[in-house]
Amino acid sequence: MATKIGIRQLVEFVLRQGDLNEVKNSQNTALNGAKIHRQLQSSRGEDYDSEVYLKKIVTMNDTDYIIAGRADGIQLNDDGALIEEIKTSDQVFEDLSTNTLTLYWGQIKVYGYLLLQEHPDLEQVTLQLTYFQVINEKITKTQQILHRAELDAFFHDLITEYEYWLTLRADLRRQRNASIEDLPFPFPAFRPGQHELAGAVYKTIRLQKRLFVEAPTGTGKTISTLFPAIKAMGEDVIERLFYLTAKQSTRHVAEEAVTLMSHDGLKLKSITLTAKDQIRFPEEQDVLPEDNPYMIGYYDRLKPALKDLLTHEDQITRSVIEQYARKHTVDPFEFSLDTSLFCDVIICDYNYLFDPLVYLQRFFSERDDDNFFLIDEVHNLVSRSRDMYSAAVSDQPISALLKLAKPDKSQPSDDLQRELKKVRRSFTRISKTLIDDQVTEQVLPDPRTNYYAPSEHLMNL
Numbered sequence: 001m002a003t004k005i006g007i008r009q010l011v012e013f014v015l016r017q018g019d020l021n022e023v024k025n026s027q028n029t030a031l032n033g034a035k036i037h038r039q040l041q042s043s044r045g046e047d048y049d050s051e052v053y054l055k056k057i058v059t060m061n062d063t064d065y066i067i068a069g070r071a072d073g074i075q076l077n078d079d080g081a082l083i084e085e086i087k088t089s090d091q092v093f094e095d096l097s098t099n100t101l102t103l104y105w106g107q108i109k110v111y112g113y114l115l116l117q118e119h120p121d122l123e124q125v126t127l128q129l130t131y132f133q134v135i136n137e138k139i140t141k142t143q144q145i146l147h148r149a150e151l152d153a154f155f156h157d158l159i160t161e162y163e164y165w166l167t168l169r170a171d172l173r174r175q176r177n178a179s180i181e182d183l184p185f186p187f188p189a190f191r192p193g194q195h196e197l198a199g200a201v202y203k204t205i206r207l208q209k210r211l212f213v214e215a216p217t218g219t220g221k222t223i224s225t226l227f228p229a230i231k232a233m234g235e236d237v238i239e240r241l242f243y244l245t246a247k248q249s250t251r252h253v254a255e256e257a258v259t260l261m262s263h264d265g266l267k268l269k270s271i272t273l274t275a276k277d278q279i280r281f282p283e284e285q286d287v288l289p290e291d292n293p294y295m296i297g298y299y300d301r302l303k304p305a306l307k308d309l310l311t312h313e314d315q316i317t318r319s320v321i322e323q324y325a326r327k328h329t330v331d332p333f334e335f336s337l338d339t340s341l342f343c344d345v346i347i348c349d350y351n352y353l354f355d356p357l358v359y360l361q362r363f364f365s366e367r368d369d370d371n372f373f374l375i376d377e378v379h380n381l382v383s384r385s386r387d388m389y390s391a392a393v394s395d396q397p398i399s400a401l402l403k404l405a406k407p408d409k410s411q412p413s414d415d416l417q418r419e420l421k422k423v424r425r426s427f428t429r430i431s432k433t434l435i436d437d438q439v440t441e442q443v444l445p446d447p448r449t450n451y452y453a454p455s456e457h458l459m460n461l
Contacts, residue, residue: 002057005162007069011106014161018099020298020334021289033088036132040086040139041073048075054114060163061170067159071111072130081119082126083111093131093140099299104129105144110158113151123148168310169342172269176344179267180234185227186260194224202228205237205372212378222250223257225374226345230261230268232372233344239370240363243347246380254347254376258315270345271316273352276333279318284331294331301328302338310342337362350381355388393455395427422454 041050055068073084085108089096108127116122124147131140190198197213201224204211215221229241243254251272258270281294289295305328313320316339325332340346341362352360353373363371375381398420405413405420434442 002064002066004066004068007054007067007107007110010067010158010162011110012103013165014158015102015106016099016299016302017102018097018297018299019289020295020331021097032134036088036134037072037086040130040132044073044084045075047077048073054111054118056114056117058159060159061167063166063170065166067110067114069107069111071115074115076119080124080126081115081122082128083108083115084128084130085111086130086132088132088134090133090135092133093138096131106158108144109146109151109154112146113155116148116151125151168307172310172342176268177234177236179265180230183231183234183261183266184264186223186257186264191220194220197221197224198228201225202232205229205232208369222253222376223260226254226257227261229372229374230266230345233268238372239368240343241345241372241374242353243345243374243376244350244353245347245376246350246384247377250376251347255315255317258345262314267314268344269310269314269316269342270347271321271336271340271343272318273336273340273346273348274318274321274333275349279321279332279336281322281326281332292331294325294329298330298334301330302335304328305330305335306339306342309339316343350375350384351388354381354385357388395424398424416458419454419458423458426454 038050041048044050050073052071052074053068054071055066058065058067071083072086075082075084085104087104105127108129112125112127115125124145127144127146129142131142132138133140185198193215197215197219200211200213203209205228213221213225226241226243229238232238233241243251245251245254255270255272258266258268284292284294305324308328309316309320309324313324316336321332321336321339324330325335337360340360351358353364402417402420405417434440
């Protein structure tokens, strides 16, 4: 069965270049973006087809892959062929980076190539990028007309570059599986209960079930779960293993377990992900991305850095990431995330899977049955999930903001102060109710409209 590679995934990996710019805050949600797409698509002519699925089977490294994706719109008529890609964002079109535009056009070019493959009678296609700026609803359309030979050359170069990394990943997998085949349990004998636990974990993986385990301290749960999971990985039952923990100490235990098995010949890539604020270099703190040498030109140096790291290291801990990040002048946090795409075992905090704001989209945006999760001390998830799925707001910064704005006698400053005071009064009304009722918390069935209204006015200034 051929493996599917999304067009966006292909294009972003090969064509991304230039600076690493941290994602800017945007009010443009995926739901709103989809709504805008439908509105624009519905306004096109009768010969316009929306959400057209395009695919092609490509052989790379002696393996078949399906290159596939959905074009936002295709128009075929007597005048020729047009492919439309719709993008939505808060940013002004003229402010889009060269890197962003390269990725946008790269995606459309792949659609153009696939369309011409399906229509051998066509020799050229019009590619249209439709950009919708959400804030002021401004639409910008740009077009390119490309011929078959140009798109053939573009796609060939794209696949050639991507094939190198596929070959590297396949070679690493073959080496991994060969080392796992005869891998022994790393101790002379199992402790009481360890063999039964390891068997239960292996069976759970095989049957794609869930397993909850309660065992006393000292049982050896880490090695009893990691060992059978890695054995299943060697049989290609799973492709990637996530070991999720709540504490740094348990992360070290998982690292030590992998080290222990490596002494018996295990050859796989493992990585420990460290929080952004902990792994960033001191000289990066409080520096804007456009002034940060580890972010400027990040994507131009990323692939050489990955080649170097993956060629020389198997257990990629924080110190290893920092060593190679300094050597190649790349941001260590982002470098660790990009490296994780080539790793078999990923040791990280709960939030990389469960937190809706910081979860690893590159792994979890879509369901992938090749991923397997070992969650350590799962009882800690109860309190952690309260933080992940609960929002908190406070009026404490308002006084300081008013103090800063007061010397400015301009109209925008007056408007800001007026709205800030309205928000503060809404907090006062809520706190007065709690004080009068002598309670510290209150659960309401509906949102407090008298609170949300002034807050929305402030955000829309």
